[in-house]
Every structure is written in structure tokens, then in C-alpha cells.
Amino acid sequence: MSERTPEAERSWPLWEVFVRGKRGLSHVHVGSLHAPDAAMALRNARDVYTRRQEGVSLWVVRAADITASSPDERDSFFDPAADKVYRHPTFYDVPEDVEYL
Amino acid sequence: MTEIAVSANPASAQYIQGLADDALVYAQRLGEWISRGPQIEEDMALANIGLDLLGQARALLTRVGQLDGTGRSEDDLAYFRDEREFRNVHLVEQERDGFGHEMARLLWFSAYQHELYAGLRRSEDEVLAGVAGKALKEVSYHRDHAAQWVLRLGDGTEESHERMQSGLDSVQPYVAELFEDSPAAVAAVEQGIGVLPSSLEPEATAFVRQFVGQATLTLPEAPRWRARGGRDGIHSRPMGYLLAEMQHIARSHPGARW
Numbered sequence: 001m002s003e004r005t006p007e008a009e010r011s012w013p014l015w016e017v018f019v020r021g022k023r024g025l026s027h028v029h030v031g032s033l034h035a036p037d038a039a040m041a042l043r044n045a046r047d048v049y050t051r052r053q054e055g056v057s058l059w060v061v062r063a064a065d066i067t068a069s070s071p072d073e074r075d076s077f078f079d080p081a082a083d084k085v086y087r088h089p090t091f092y093d094v095p096e097d098v099e100y101l
Numbered sequence: 102m103t104e105i106a107v108s109a110n111p112a113s114a115q116y117i118q119g120l121a122d123d124a125l126v127y128a129q130r131l132g133e134w135i136s137r138g139p140q141i142e143e144d145m146a147l148a149n150i151g152l153d154l155l156g157q158a159r160a161l162l163t164r165v166g167q168l169d170g171t172g173r174s175e176d177d178l179a180y181f182r183d184e185r186e187f188r189n190v191h192l193v194e195q196e197r198d199g200f201g202h203e204m205a206r207l208l209w210f211s212a213y214q215h216e217l218y219a220g221l222r223r224s225e226d227e228v229l230a231g232v233a234g235k236a237l238k239e240v241s242y243h244r245d246h247a248a249q250w251v252l253r254l255g256d257g258t259e260e261s262h263e264r265m266q267s268g269l270d271s272v273q274p275y276v277a278e279l280f281e282d283s284p285a286a287v288a289a290v291e292q293g294i295g296v297l298p299s300s301l302e303p304e305a306t307a308f309v310r311q312f313v314g315q316a317t318l319t320l321p322e323a324p325r326w327r328a329r330g331g332r333d334g335i336h337s338r339p340m341g342y343l344l345a346e347m348q349h350i351a352r353s354h355p356g357a358r359w
Binding site: 012033034035036037039040043044046047048051 | 140141142143145146149242245246249253
């Protein structure tokens with residue numbers, strides 16, 4: 001690891017854990033944990049988050065490597081979508097004989 | 102479920118009891134790490150490994166009770182036997198020491214158990230073969246966990262290297278007993294039920310040697326003394342204390358249930 005702060009030397013870095021419940025589903029974020037490196041993070045994730053058969057696949061990602069949107073940007077990021085009803089596919093007449101739509 | 106033979110077979114009962122007691126006693130030791138691991142994630146990992154071993158011990162002790170002709174249950178065998186009736190090796194009863202020591206012990210024990218269960222899948226005792234098939238997957242994970250830590254501690258800092266090496270050194274006198282052909286094991290092999298412990302040594306040692314080498318550590322030379330006697334019920338000082346802790350609740354409240 002290139003940038004080592006004194007804090008990172010005292011404690012293991014934080015990892016975010018994603019579990020896929022079964023084939024065909026997406027990986028879902030389930031929580032986080034500490035581990036010294038990626039291989040151990042995967043093993044810790046197995047022990048902490050899949051001990052009751054929760055999953056068939058695991059991803060771990062260094063929390064520091066995730067770029068997240070900021071709460072300060074929420075208005076400019078998300079509010080403009082609120083009044084764009086035409087973006088929803090709700091303006092079609094569905095023929096009566098089409099099932100499962 | 103097919104009918105399972107329960108005719109008495111004392112020789113194989115004693116062999117299986119050795120395997121069961123190894124798992125039971127080591128599960129007890131690993132449980133001691135809860136709240137004492139380097140991180141809560143490691144508490145969890147060691148507790149999981151301990152629970153896997155406890156599960157193996159339960160199935161095996163139940164089988165012992167069927168085969169030794171006494172009809173004792175898993176709980177009778179776990180909680181109401183005295184020290185001289187336990188057949189585990191000395192390695193698993195030794196007191197918990199540093200984390201490096203535990204990873205050295207887990208590496209050797211899981212390397213041994215891995216070869217053991219791989220062989221026992223072909224046992225003519227169908228219960229034993231079934232337990233072995235399930236346990237092999239568990240033990241593969243235990244072995245990997247220990248190997249990962251030995252690599253990191255051995256090839257880590259100067260201090261972690263030193264502590265990991267000292268763990269390997271202090272475990273070494275207890276290794277030979279795992280691969281000793283006890284009379285019970287020989288008898289079980291003759292019946293097609295067991296595998297010869299000495300036949301497991303080359304593979305298990307090769308696994309340990311591979312990771313110890315990669316971790317820039319040294320496998321110690323043959324020690325000047327070695328533990329012996331566990332399979333005959335002769336134990337070392339820590340065993341009595343371990344049993345006292347493990348058994349006292351069950352003995353203080355006989356027949357108590359959740």
C-alpha cells in the first residue's frame with residue numbers, strides 16, 4: 001500500500017462486503033469489516049457474512065477506493081429527476097391481450 | 102436413511118474416539134480465542150473453526166457410543182469421562198499461547214486432518230466415511246486460514262517473523278504424535294475402517310513445509326523430546342484444567358437442558 005498514515009499502521013483498513021445470494025441476482029452490499037489485505041478480507045467476509053448460507057459469491061472492496069456522492073450534492077444530483085414524469089414509461093396504452101406487463 | 106450397523110466393535114470405537122477427542126479438545130481451545138483475537142473478525146474465524154470441529158466431534162462421539170457397546174450418548178462421552186479416558190493427542194490440549202503459536206498449531210493439525218479425512222472417505226464404516234466427506238471441506242478452509250496467516254506473519258515484520266518462528270518451534274515436539282500408529286489405529290486399518298496415521302505424514306508435512314518455506318520461516322529440526330501417550334489416555338498438565346472448564350457445568354447440573 002503506497003500511502004501509509006500512522007492510523008493505517010495501527011489498524012487494518014476497512015473493506016465493504018457484497019454478497020450474491022444466488023445465481024442470477026446481483027451482489028448486494030451487506031456491511032463492512034477490517035482486514036489486512038484483500039485475500040484476508042475475502043476470508044473474513046466468508047466468516048462474518050455467509051455463515052448462515054447467505055451467499056454463493058463474495059466481493060470485497062477497499063472502502064477508501066469507493067467514490068461516493070456527497071449529501072451536500074443531493075439537491076443538484078437527484079431532485080431535478082423528480083418532476084420529469086415523461087421519463088417513466090407510463091404514457092402507453094397497453095393492449096388488453098398482453099400479459100405479464 | 103439406510104440402516105446403519107451398530108454391532109459392537111471396540112477396536113474401531115477406540116480409534117474413532119481418538120479422532121473425536123482431538124476435535125472436541127481443540128474446539129474447546131479455539132473457543133478461548135473469542136474476545137482475545139487480534140481483531141473481532143479473527144475471533145469470528147477461530148470460533149467458526151472451533152464450531153466445525155465441535156460438529157465433527159459430536160458425530161464421531163455418537164458413533165463411538167454405538168460401537169463401544171455402552172450405548173453412551175455424545176454428551177455422556179464429552180462431559181462424563183475423566184482425563185484418563187480421553188484419547189486425544191497432546192498437541193490439542195496445550196494451553197493457548199500467542200497468535201503465532203495458534204497458527205502453527207492450526208497449520209499442523211489441519212494439514213493432518215485434511216489427509217486423514219481424505220483417506221477416511223473410503224472407510225468401510227459408513228458413518229465415519231460420511232463425517233469425513235463433510236469434514237474435508239471444512240478442514241480445507243481451516244488449513245487455508247492457517248496457511249494465510251503463517252505467510253503474512255512469517256514474511257511480515259521482524260517481530261511477527263520471530264513470533265511465528267517461535268510458534269513453529271514450540272509446536273514441533275507435539276507433531277510426531279499425530280502420525281504415530283497406535284494399536285487402535287492398526288486394528289481399525291485391519292478392519293478397513295481407519296487409515297494408518299504414519300501414511301498421512303508425507304503429504305501433511307509437505308503442505309506445512311511449502312508454506313513455512315514461502316513465509317521465509319524454518320521448519321525446526323527433530324526436537325530433543327516429543328510428546329507421547331495421548332492415545333493411551335496419558336495426558337499433560339493442562340488437560341485437567343481444560344476438562345474442568347469444559348465439564349463443570351454439565352457435572353454441576355446433571356441432566357440440565359436448555
